[in-house]
Amino acid sequence: MSPVGGLTWTVYDADKMTQAETYGLILSELGKMNPKIVGLSADLAKSTKIGKFGEKFPDRFFNLGIAEQNMFGVAAGLAKAGLLPFVSTFSVFASMRAVEFLRTDVCYQNLNVKIIATHGGTSFGSAGTTHHSIEDLSIIRAIPNIQLIVPADAVETALAVQACVEVEGPVYIRIGRSFEPRVYQTDQYGFQIGKSVEMKSGTDVTVIACGAVVYHAVEAANILEREDGISIRVLNMHTIKPIDREAILKALSETRRIVTFEDHNVIGGLGSAVSEVIAESGKACAFTKVGIPDQFTPHGYPEDLMHYYKIDTDGIVEKVRELLGKEFEKEEDWEDEY
Amino acid sequence: MPLSEQEHKELRTIAKKIRKDIVDVTHWSGGSHIGGSLSMVDFMVVLYWKYMRIDPKNPSWEERDRLVLSKGHGGVGHAVILANRGYFDFELLKEFNQFGSAFGMHLDSKKATGVEASTGSMGHGLSQALGMALGARVLKKDWKIYAVVGDGECNEGSIWESAMAANHYKTGNLIGFLDRNHMMIDGPTESVMSLEPLDKKWEAFGWFTQVINGHDMHQICNAIDRALAYKEGPSMIICDTVKGKGVDFMENNPAWHYGGLNAELAEKAKLSIDKMYPDLP
Ligand SMILES: Cc1ncc(C[n+]2csc(CCOP(=O)(O)OP(=O)(O)O)c2C)c(N)n1
Ligand SMILES: [Mg+2]
Numbered sequence A: 001m002s003p004v005g006g007l008t009w010t011v012y013d014a015d016k017m018t019q020a021e022t023y024g025l026i027l028s029e030l031g032k033m034n035p036k037i038v039g040l041s042a043d044l045a046k047s048t049k050i051g052k053f054g055e056k057f058p059d060r061f062f063n064l065g066i067a068e069q070n071m072f073g074v075a076a077g078l079a080k081a082g083l084l085p086f087v088s089t090f091s092v093f094a095s096m097r098a099v100e101f102l103r104t105d106v107c108y109q110n111l112n113v114k115i116i117a118t119h120g121g122t123s124f125g126s127a128g129t130t131h132h133s134i135e136d137l138s139i140i141r142a143i144p145n146i147q148l149i150v151p152a153d154a155v156e157t158a159l160a161v162q163a164c165v166e167v168e169g170p171v172y173i174r175i176g177r178s179f180e181p182r183v184y185q186t187d188q189y190g191f192q193i194g195k196s197v198e199m200k201s202g203t204d205v206t207v208i209a210c211g212a213v214v215y216h217a218v219e220a221a222n223i224l225e226r227e228d229g230i231s232i233r234v235l236n237m238h239t240i241k242p243i244d245r246e247a248i249l250k251a252l253s254e255t256r257r258i259v260t261f262e263d264h265n266v267i268g269g270l271g272s273a274v275s276e277v278i279a280e281s282g283k284a285c286a287f288t289k290v291g292i293p294d295q296f297t298p299h300g301y302p303e304d305l306m307h308y309y310k311i312d313t314d315g316i317v318e319k320v321r322e323l324l325g326k327e328f329e330k331e332e333d334w335e336d337e338y
Numbered sequence B: 001m002p003l004s005e006q007e008h009k010e011l012r013t014i015a016k017k018i019r020k021d022i023v024d025v026t027h028w029s030g031g032s033h034i035g036g037s038l039s040m041v042d043f044m045v046v047l048y049w050k051y052m053r054i055d056p057k058n059p060s061w062e063e064r065d066r067l068v069l070s071k072g073h074g075g076v077g078h079a080v081i082l083a084n085r086g087y088f089d090f091e092l093l094k095e096f097n098q099f100g101s102a103f104g105m106h107l108d109s110k111k112a113t114g115v116e117a118s119t120g121s122m123g124h125g126l127s128q129a130l131g132m133a134l135g136a137r138v139l140k141k142d143w144k145i146y147a148v149v150g151d152g153e154c155n156e157g158s159i160w161e162s163a164m165a166a167n168h169y170k171t172g173n174l175i176g177f178l179d180r181n182h183m184m185i186d187g188p189t190e191s192v193m194s195l196e197p198l199d200k201k202w203e204a205f206g207w208f209t210q211v212i213n214g215h216d217m218h219q220i221c222n223a224i225d226r227a228l229a230y231k232e233g234p235s236m237i238i239c240d241t242v243k244g245k246g247v248d249f250m251e252n253n254p255a256w257h258y259g260g261l262n263a264e265l266a267e268k269a270k271l272s273i274d275k276m277y278p279d280l281p
Helices: A011-015 A019-033 A051-056 A068-080 A091-097 A099-107 A136-141 A154-166 A213-228 A245-255 A270-281 A302-308 A313-325 B005-029 B034-039 B041-051 B072-085 B090-095 B125-139 B157-168 B198-204 B217-229 B263-276
Strands: A037-041 A061-063 A084-090 A114-118 A147-149 A171-174 A197-200 A205-209 A232-236 A239-241 A257-265 A286-292 B066-069 B145-150 B174-180 B208-213 B235-240
Touching: A019 A037, A019 A051, A019 A114, A019 A154, A037 A051, A037 A068, A051 A061, A068 A084, A068 A091, A068 A099, A068 B125, A068 B157, A084 A091, A091 A099, A091 A114, A091 A136, A091 A171, A099 B125, A114 A154, A136 A147, A136 A171, A136 A239, A136 A257, A136 A270, A147 A154, A154 A171, A197 A213, A205 A213, A205 A245, A205 A270, A205 A313, A213 A232, A213 A257, A213 A313, A232 A245, A239 A270, A245 A257, A245 A270, A257 A270, A257 A313, A270 A286, A286 A313, A302 A313, B005 B034, B005 B041, B005 B072, B005 B090, B005 B217, B005 B263, B034 B041, B034 B072, B041 B072, B041 B145, B041 B174, B041 B217, B066 B072, B066 B125, B072 B090, B072 B145, B125 B145, B125 B157, B125 B174, B174 B198, B174 B217, B198 B208, B198 B235, B208 B217, B217 B235
Parallel strands: A037 A061, A037 A084, A084 A114, A114 A171, A147 A171, A205 A232, A205 A257, A257 A286, B066 B145, B145 B174, B174 B235, B208 B235
Antiparallel strands: A147 A239, A197 A232
């Protein structure tokens, strides 16, 4: 298997590394090729793995201490100076503690700042609710100019980190903490920001997922195909913004049933983004969004939390079966009762 | 460098014109943050006309010094200063605050020529200025970065985050101006949220701190000279100023943090400014 874009990292490393470790490594390698890259963290250089870049390039790395607001302001200033800042902290802090600095300093000025937000969703598990990031996709999506990516695994993280350097303007990449099973066996699947990846083709129902949930969506689809004889399309919607409208509309026409699965509040994230495209299309469709049902999450291991919220393999199987039993009105059945 | 008498007179002439222009823009735009714009005029004029390495005709010149107006609501003052310095035609400010104008209360760095950072939310600009100062270090540039901070703005925690970080990274190329006009929106700073001893606070955060009369151009020059000579870390020049300086009915009156001026009041304001400069035509 080929190294990613001329780097020494290969997909084999994905087996041994978390998304964050892969990110740290890739960024260090990109740093060799691009002297404009600078790194910033807020006492989470080790946890977010941007510290790997810092070890290689101490003169281009700034630890700002536990002061996230200042960190985003400093990132904006560095970008204004002509540098290419990568900012890493936990996603709960990147998207909320410092959000106005991200919004006003970075996004309003459309600056070339890349945010790699780690420990997304419930992936911080037993660290508990203060460290779960179930609102970030919703918050970030509402900010103009920024692009929002949720890679499925370490391979996709490597590709997303490289791709974000190629686009101008702010990009927010949300990755997990660890425990992300590998989805891709190759990096040659044509990753492109804004273009979803069809993991499986199918005609009865479409499952759309992002992040670590993609692995489970594929597993669930295999089970459902085997046990229930259903033809399931699985889309890895790694880019939440700009959303891949074309793939959603195609799924809508060809399968008429769509379920979204995400490690995020069901309000404002992947499910909402997909539902907006569906609603605006004017086409009837059986649709469910599965995620965290607008509540604060309990402590627990990430796999237990994913199970609890039905975004693991078992949960996806259950929810898809539910949706297949759900009828939706055809146009000719519509009544005018309200 | 110390000011010669001739230079002093020239800079005061510019400052006088700028004060009157601020009154005009406030009059025709329906309202502006006039109080805090008038308090910062003198040190801004000294910076833009005497110290900053800039080329208004080439605003994105790589080697330029940079000034970030962290107290971004001083936009009207900043815009008038930039126009007078030759960044754009003063006539454009006829549209100040109008729909679609490049100029409004808080200036947009992507629209208003010469504006280095979009500010307006208090407590952001100093961080951006610090980022530019660190950027200069990475890129091995000798840019000077100036940041203008409000005293009320120093209530913001983020100001102290950047203060701490600037000291940590010993950014000798970062010079702050603190417009110590003793007023914020709801009243005097010491009654809304005590700041004193403010110089001790900046000192304790590791900044080379000076307190000067912020309307005395000789003191301003001397302070800048000392700050430029100090390379070991960031500098803060606390400029003791008067909010609304030059317009007698605005001075020290928190009601003039933001306000509008009809033709009559604008005339009164300009007469008062004339009185501030009895020796100038
Ligand atoms: C984060 C934030 N909170 C509140 C405001 C509203 N606001 C605008 S100006 C101001 C007072 C500023 O006082 P000061 O920094 O002393 O400015 P100056 O006296 O120089 O006008 C406030 C509270 C704001 N712009 N940003
Ligand atoms: Mg004030």
